[in-house]
Structures are given as structure tokens and as C-alpha cells.
Amino acid sequence: MNGIEGLGPGFIHRVERTSLVAGSIGLLMLWAYVGPSALYGGVAGLALTLLNLRLLEILFRNLLRPEPQWNRRVAAALLLKLPLLMGGAALSLYVLRLPPLWFSVGFSFPLAVALLKVLGQMVNHRMSGGAPDRTTATKSVRHGVHTVSLVLGILGLASLVLALGLGLFTRATVDGDLERWVGAPAAVAQEHGSDTHAGDTHAGDAHAADTHAADGHAADGHGDTHGEHSAHPEFPNWIHILYVFNPDAEWAQFLQKYNTPIFSLLVIAMIAMIAMAASRNPKMVPGPLQNAVEMGVEGFHEFVSGILGRDAKRYLPFLGTLFVYIWFSNLLGLIPLQKAPTSVYNTTLALAICVFAYVQFTGLTRLGPVKYVKHLMGDPEDAIGWAMVPLLFPLHLIGELAKPLSLSLRLFGNILGEDVLLAVFGGLGVTVIATLMGTESAPFGVPFHLPFIFLSILLGSIQALVFTLLTTLYFSQVLPHEEHEEHAATGHGDPVGVHH
Amino acid sequence: MKPGKDSETEKEKEERYRTARLVGTLGSIPLLLGSGPMIGWLFGRWLDTKLGTEPWMQFVWVVLGFVAVIRSIAQMLRRAQRDLDRM
Numbered sequence: 137m138n139g140i141e142g143l144g145p146g147f148i149h150r151v152e153r154t155s156l157v158a159g160s161i162g163l164l165m166l167w168a169y170v171g172p173s174a175l176y177g178g179v180a181g182l183a184l185t186l187l188n189l190r191l192l193e194i195l196f197r198n199l200l201r202p203e204p205q206w207n208r209r210v211a212a213a214l215l216l217k218l219p220l221l222m223g224g225a226a227l228s229l230y231v232l233r234l235p236p237l238w239f240s241v242g243f244s245f246p247l248a249v250a251l252l253k254v255l256g257q258m259v260n261h262r263m264s265g266g267a268p269d270r271t272t273a274t275k276s277v278r279h280g281v282h283t284v285s286l287v288l289g290i291l292g293l294a295s296l297v298l299a300l301g302l303g304l305f306t307r308a309t310v311d312g313d314l315e316r317w318v319g320a321p322a323a324v325a326q327e328h329g330s331d332t333h334a335g336d337t338h339a340g341d342a343h344a345a346d347t348h349a350a351d352g353h354a355a356d357g358h359g360d361t362h363g364e365h366s367a368h369p370e371f372p373n374w375i376h377i378l379y380v381f382n383p384d385a386e387w388a389q390f391l392q393k394y395n396t397p398i399f400s401l402l403v404i405a406m407i408a409m410i411a412m413a414a415s416r417n418p419k420m421v422p423g424p425l426q427n428a429v430e431m432g433v434e435g436f437h438e439f440v441s442g443i444l445g446r447d448a449k450r451y452l453p454f455l456g457t458l459f460v461y462i463w464f465s466n467l468l469g470l471i472p473l474q475k476a477p478t479s480v481y482n483t484t485l486a487l488a489i490c491v492f493a494y495v496q497f498t499g500l501t502r503l504g505p506v507k508y509v510k511h512l513m514g515d516p517e518d519a520i521g522w523a524m525v526p527l528l529f530p531l532h533l534i535g536e537l538a539k540p541l542s543l544s545l546r547l548f549g550n551i552l553g554e555d556v557l558l559a560v561f562g563g564l565g566v567t568v569i570a571t572l573m574g575t576e577s578a579p580f581g582v583p584f585h586l587p588f589i590f591l592s593i594l595l596g597s598i599q600a601l602v603f604t605l606l607t608t609l610y611f612s613q614v615l616p617h618e619e620h621e622e623h624a625a626t627g628h629g630d631p632v633g634v635h636h
Numbered sequence: 637m638k639p640g641k642d643s644e645t646e647k648e649k650e651e652r653y654r655t656a657r658l659v660g661t662l663g664s665i666p667l668l669l670g671s672g673p674m675i676g677w678l679f680g681r682w683l684d685t686k687l688g689t690e691p692w693m694q695f696v697w698v699v700l701g702f703v704a705v706i707r708s709i710a711q712m713l714r715r716a717q718r719d720l721d722r723m
Contacts, residue, residue: 244666251666442654442657443657530700531703531707533704534676534704538668538704539708541675542664542671546667602664605657605660606664609661
């Protein structure tokens with residue numbers, strides 16, 4: 137590959153710099169929204185990770201060069217790296233008892249920055265046709281990409297908060313755990329007056345409930361969805377509104393209970409209608425809808441066949457459905473009064489379980505039962521290989537299970553984080569107006585969350601693509617290896633050839 | 637590598653998506669790194685309650701989980717490398 141430029145020590149340095157600036161802004165926001173204990177946790181995490189990056193930079197600068205240099209700094213960096221990390225984490229979490237959630241957020245922040253920088257650089261590289269180009273257009277694109285990366289970094293912070301705050305598996309436990317982890321609810325309205333103790337880790341439940349109610353009240357038009365089920369700010373959806381107005385009606389309770397599947401059905405209906413409209417009356421010279429859908433399918437086919445080769449056609453329907461469903465679900469949350477089904481862990485877990493089951497089924501049928509089990513055992517060939525089976529088998533099993541887990545957590549964390557971020561900024565807009573008017577609440581707000589909507593569109597699309605991409609890679613791992621495949625193909629042809 | 641009449645455009649197409657694949661693969665590493673120990677811990681905890689060995693199984697399985705994901709990440713990186721080498 138002709139390479140993405142600048143992925144060296146200089147890159148780490150830039151990540152450090154960006155993380156410091158963006159992280160400081162994020163920490164100030166944390167301080168304002170959550171309280172001092174969150175700030176201390178975040179500062180400790182960020183400081184530790186920046187120190188770690190600094191040591192990494194020293195190692196990279198000295199070792200990754202034509203003639204690696206070995207000096208005292210390198211040795212010190214190598215020796216210090218792990219104890220410093222472990223010691224720092226132990227000191228922060230066990231001795232100083234800083235909130236683990238905010239510590240983790242601070243600690244992982246530069247990772248998000250680094251990832252986004254790489255992404256930005258790759259996009260940039262693509263757009264400039266692979267050659268270093270210094271025209272005004274590329275400069276502005278570069279500038280734009282960096283700005284977007286920065287804002288996405290802050291967005292990533294929010295999603296990390298939620299992904300890490302998982303008490304796992306149901307919304308109720310997530311909510312409960314979030315409060316416990318954070319130490320105090322992320323109160324939107326707690327920015328003036330007696331809020332100094334809002335972030336106190338020992339804030340009692342009663343107090344937590346108090347600030348929460350105040351929060352909901354202040355963010356009247358927007359964030360008043362906390363009610364019984366939600367510890368995080370969220371824009372209201374129509375089902376919840378119906379429920380709030382008819383709390384005793386059975387149908388409203390039913391809707392409220394099954395709100396996520398209902399929104400999922402809505403997404404499915406939308407996709408089905410578009411698909412039917414696009415394919416009902418296919419023409420040689422397609423109309424705009426047919427054209428768009430065909431282009432989408434074609435592009436997606438190319439994308440998948442790059443990984444699965446001649447198997448692409450077989451798995452395209454599943455992968456395409458996955459992509460379209462997740463994409464629409466993510467975007468549904470941006471439409472007022474709707475909710476993204478993917479912001480609930482049950483949905484993403486269900487998707488991941490489907491992927492897991494289908495991948496394993498594919499492995500079983502394509503490899504055959506014997507080869508499949510052998511594959512799970514790490515393909516032992518000699519006595520040593522067989523001796524390693526008791527160790528490799530559980531390892532392989534965990535590896536297989538970890539993939540759907542990380543898939544579902546990533547999607548859920550990102551989409552929920554994005555929704556919460558939108559609601560928090562929306563609520564902030566209302567709070568500002570309320571403060572200016574000197575009242576408890578305001579009838580309207582400054583749309584602070586507007587820029588984040590555009591970013592959410594981008595992020596929602598990226599997440600849908602990433603989920604599908606990783607699923608595709610996951611498929612490619614269980615399919616017979618290429619060497620075998622080519623061999624087999626020369627032997628008796630291939631029934632599912634997909635070449636144009 | 638895919639054969640084809642107009643292999644030039646095929647190659648270009650493939651190259652276009654290769655970057656996306658690479659970013660996706662590498663981007664999945666941090667969470668995967670966390671998921672393995674989590675699975676291990678859950679399994680270990682379950683074993684602990686079954687066998688009454690608290691807290692040893694948890695510890696052992698978290699480590700195993702970590703090793704497992706390192707292994708699968710190494711595998712992923714090998715794949716990514718092969719993908720790059722084909723360019």
C-alpha cells in the first residue's frame with residue numbers, strides 16, 4: 137500500500153496535542169454537568185493515558201527507524217510503561233477512589249482521537265487521489281476533516297461513557313448502573329447555584345432523584361423523558377408522550393412496554409415500502425428511486441465481494457439487510473418524536489446473536505462437522521497441536537463469543553451516546569433560555585444540538601457500515617481458506633461465481 | 637485476487653474498499669480487547685458459583701479471555717497484512 141502519510145511518532149504527538157485541547161474542553165463540560173468528582177476522574181485518566189502516549193512516542197522515535205537506537209530513555213520508557221499504567225490506575229481507582237467511569241472515559245479519549253485522526257487521514261488520502269496535493273480544495277477538505285474529527289472525538293466521549301457504563305444486558309440495569317458509576321445523574325440543569333455537591337460520589341439516592349426531577353423540569357420541552365424508565369436524558373418519542381398522557385390506559389402501557397420492537401417494526405415497514413416501490417415496476421431506464429437503490433445494491437455488492445470474493449452473492453442478502461436495517465434504525469432516532477431502536481441493547485444484542493448463529497451455521501455447513509470442530513480446536517496437525525487442544529478450544533470459543541459482544545456493544549454505545557448527546561445539548565439550549573428569563577423552564581431553546589445532528593447522520597452511517605463490515609470479515613474467517621477454495625474451484629468449478 | 641476482463645477497474649474498485657476494510661478491522665480492536673476478558677469473567681463467575689472456587693475461576697478466565705482476544709486480534713492483523721500485501 138502506498139501508505140497513509142504521517143502515521144509515526146509525529147502522529148502520536150498530534151494525537152497528544154489534540155487530546156489535550158479537546159479533552160480539556162470535554163473535562164470542563166464534565167465539571168459543569170456532573171461535578172468535581174467526574175472532573176478529577178477524567179483528569180486522572182487523561183493524564184495517565186497522555187503519559188503513556190508520551191512513553192510510546194519515545195519508544196517509537198528511537199526504535200522505529202532504520203538504525204534503532206537504544207539509550208537510557210528507551211530503557212526507562214520500556215521499564216516504566218506497565219508499572220506506571222497499573223500503578224496510576226490502582227492509585228486513582230483504589231486509593232483516591234475516583235469514579236471509574238470518568239476515569240475510563242478520560243483514559244480512552246485519546247484512543248478515540250487517534251482513531252478519528254487515522255480515519256480523517258485516510259479519507260483525506262483518498263480524496264486527494266493518493267498524492268500529496270496542496271490545492272486550496274484539499275486544504276479545506278483537510279481542515280474540514282480535522283474539525284469533524286475533533287467534534288466526533290467529543291461525540292465519541294459521550295458514547296464511551298455509555299458503553300463503559302453498561303451494567304449489561306437490559307435497559308433497567310444500564311440505567312441503574314449508570315447512576316452508580318457516575319456518582320450522580322448527568323443533570324442538565326445543574327449549572328448554577330448550589331450544584332457544588334451534585335457530582336459527589338456519595339450523593340444519596342434521594343438526592344439523585346431530586347436533581348433528576350429538577351433536570352427534567354428545566355428541560356421541559358426537550359428532555360422531560362426521564363420518567364420511570366430512563367436515567368439518561370433523551371428526546372421524547374411519540375410512544376412515551378402517549379404514555380405520559382395516558383399512564384393508566386392499558387394500550388399505552390402496552391405501547392410503552394414494547395416501544396423498541398414497535399420502532400423496529402416501523403423501520404422494517406419503511407424499508408419494505410422503499411424496496412417495493414423501487415422494484416415494483418423495474419424499467420430499463422430506471423427512475424430516480426430505482427436508480428438510487430440499484431446503485432446502493434451494486435456498491436454494496438462490490439464492497440462485500442472484496443472480502444468474500446465468489447461467496448459474496450450468497451451472503452449479500454443477509455449482509456445487505458443488516459446494513460440497511462441498522463442504517464435506517466440509526467437515522468430514525470434523528471427524526472423528531474422517533475427513537476433509534478439500535479439505542480437499546482436488546483436490539484443490538486439480537487442482531488449480534490443472529491450474526492453469531494449464522495456465522496457458526498455457515499462454518500458448520502461449509503467446513504463440514506469434522507473440519508468445523510477441528511477449526512475450533514485450532515487445526516491441530518501434530519502431537520503438540522493435539523496436546524494444545526484443551527487450551528486452544530476455550531480460547532477459540534471466547535474469541536468467537538467476544539466478537540458478537542463487541543459488535544453489539546459498539547453499535548449500542550455509539551447510538552445511545554449520540555442520542556444522549558443530542559438531548560443534553562438540546563436541554564442545554566432550554567436551560568440557557570430559562571436562565572436568561574430567570575424562570576424554572578422555558579418554552580423554547582437555543583438549538584445547540586443542531587450541529588450534532590449532522591454529525592449523528594455521519595456517525596450513524598459509519599456505525600452501520602462498521603457493523604456490516606465486521607460481520608463480513610467474521611464470515612470470511614469461517615469460510616474455507618482461500619488456498620483451499622482456489623484449489624477446489626479449479627477442481628470442480630464454483631456454483632456461486634459472482635464475477636461480472 | 638479476482639480475475640476479470642477489465643482487471644484494471646476491478647483492481648481500482650478493490651483498492652477503494654480496502655481502506656475501509658482496514659479502518660474497520662483496526663477500529664474493532666479496542667472493544668474486542670475488552671470483550672474477551674468480559675466473556676471470560678462472566679464464564680468464570682458462573683463456574684465459581686457452580687464449583688465454589690471463588691474467586692479463582694474468575695481470575696483464570698479473565699486472563700484466558702485476554703489471551704483469546706489477543707490471539708484473534710493477531711489473526712485479524714495477519715489477515716489485514718495479507719490484504720495489504722496483495723496490493
